[in-house]
Amino acid sequence: MRGSVLAAIPVNMLLGLASTWVAFHSGHGEAGAIWFTVSTAVNLLRIGLCRAPCLGLGLTPDTTPAMAAASLRSADRHLCACIAAAFLSGLVWACQPLLCEGYTSAQTLFYLVITCGITAGAVTHGTAYARIPLAFILPPLLSVTVCLVAAGDFDRDCLAACVLLYLLALTHTAFRSEAGFCEASRIKNEATALARSRAEAHASVSALADEMRRRATHDDLTGLFNRAGFIQQAESRLQAGAISLLLLDLDGFKLVNDVYGHKAGDRVLVEVARRIRAVLPGNGLAARLGGDEFAVLYDPAASGIPQDQLAASLVAAVAQPLDGFDAGRLGVSIGVHSGTEPSLTEMLSCADAALYAAKAAGRNHYRMFDAGLRERLQIRRDLERDLSTALAEADLEVWFQPIYALDAQTLVGLEALVRWQHPRLGWIAPPDLVVTAATAGLTESLLRYILEQVCAMMQILRARGLGTVRVAMNVSPQEMAQVPVDEIVIERLNRLDLPPAMLEIEITEETALDIAAVQGKLHGLSRAGIRVALDDFGIGYSSLSSLRQLRADRIKIDRSFVTGLSDSDDKRGLVLAVLGLGRMLGLEVVAEGVESDEDLRTLQTMGCPFLQGYHLGRPMPVPELEAKVFANRIAAA
Known part of the structure; x- marks a missing residue:
């Protein structure tokens, strides 16, 4: 709108100057000068309005709703002012009949052509906003019509009718031009917005891709590489x-x-x-x-x-x-x-x-x-590679060590101990075997293998009338944390119809470090009637509260406190303390590592209810156990 007005005003002023010049030549110089002065003043007003600041032109995508509303109100006020100025300019041009005696003088044709030209030009330039050119052309064309009708002859009446028709045509053209301009602007703005949206989307996608690449290779918390x-x-x-x-x-x-x-x-x-x-x-x-x-x-x-x-x-x-x-x-x-x-x-x-x-x-x-670690690494790899084969081919053995009552004669339990004689590396220590299974992803397989051997021993005991002898099975912290031990054990016992009371699960104090992960499993085992024993008691991390949380029924005094017990006052004091703790909490106490007759007699004097160690019986394979332990027990009976 501003551009069209600023483009039209110079033509307006030139045509106004021509009209004034003709007025001078026709003897209306004073009226022409006044008219041109007023017209120029109005045109300067219109130029000023077109160059005045307008808040409505400052809208951006970041403009707040409140700012947008204020901007739109400012733009509306500016347009109304421009319409009023255009109407005022039109009123000035409506006074042209004063220069030609109401369109009856010899200069009538000139002024009619000027009026038609300036009104047509206003509509032609004012395609953006029809109200402004219409406000400008309405007064002069109505003035022409009135003057022609006032002249009273047939020709002028017909010409007045043509002027009205001309006014209607210009009005229609103005609104059609505005609609076309708005549609073209809409399409242009949509294209611009689409292009901007695509550019923003591309920038956003590029930034997201960069961020995703960075996240894919960097740690969010520390900023280091992941x-x-x-x-x-x-x-x-x-x-x-x-x-x-x-x-x-x-x-x-x-x-x-x-x-x-x-x-x-x-x-x-x-x-x-x-x-x-x-x-x-x-x-x-x-x-x-x-x-x-x-x-x-x-x-x-x-x-x-x-x-x-x-x-x-x-x-x-x-x-x-x-x-x-x-x-x-x-x-x-x-x-x-x-x-x-x-x-x-x-x-x-x-x-x-x-x-x-x-x-x-x-x-x-x-x-x-170094070289030593390289050799150990190679051994570990050999173990990891061969363990699955050993499990599949039943190359692992489960030996059993007897546990006796206070009299050192009554068999009350057996502890299952896994053994593996590697064809190249020889006997593998149980802790190394457990670590190898965890590294090789065979923790559950190893647990199930040992459980099968333990269940077989329980069946042997029942067949020999030794159903009161309990079989203990060691479960490492890794197995307890990573494997559903409770589900596996209970399901196997039920399938074989074995009494849960014959089985005991031995865990170490290290299991207490992650009580939250294992407590539910231990509770499930205890609820099923399977007893829980805490192995190597006294050297780990457990506390009095964890004894209850671990559902322990029995504690096994570590061999480091038992071996050489008869010669150490400190060890005797520690063992007495554990025995007292067991009585106070209702826990059975087993002394491991009984390796001499002196230590045995000392433990018996202290009243330790259960005993285990090489002096009483070493771990043995099943045939040897049947020949030495079961046979002796049956003979004694």
């Missing part, structure tokens, strides 16, 4: 030559989560990541692999920092006190591998073996991967 990003970066660096890999695992982090909560644990992880960055060499790569495990990859030759020096710096940095936490609560163990390996997976495996050795040595230690 496992996927670390592997991607490390694979490319492996091609450059020998590099060093350090695996870090926080010591005591679980207790931080348990005592202070997971939000505090997250703050610790963020702070540890910051400290790792501070120590990291310039060419180094740091990542959080998951949980409280971190990794550092760097080139010692390029940085000039030996692996042991960097590992020591990382240990010292992480061990620094943390605000809001007890000093020394947090530490770190580090496994270091340096040199070339065929793949990053192999490097990670070697560094993990070194980390495991470092954690075994205590907190705030680092361990370099």
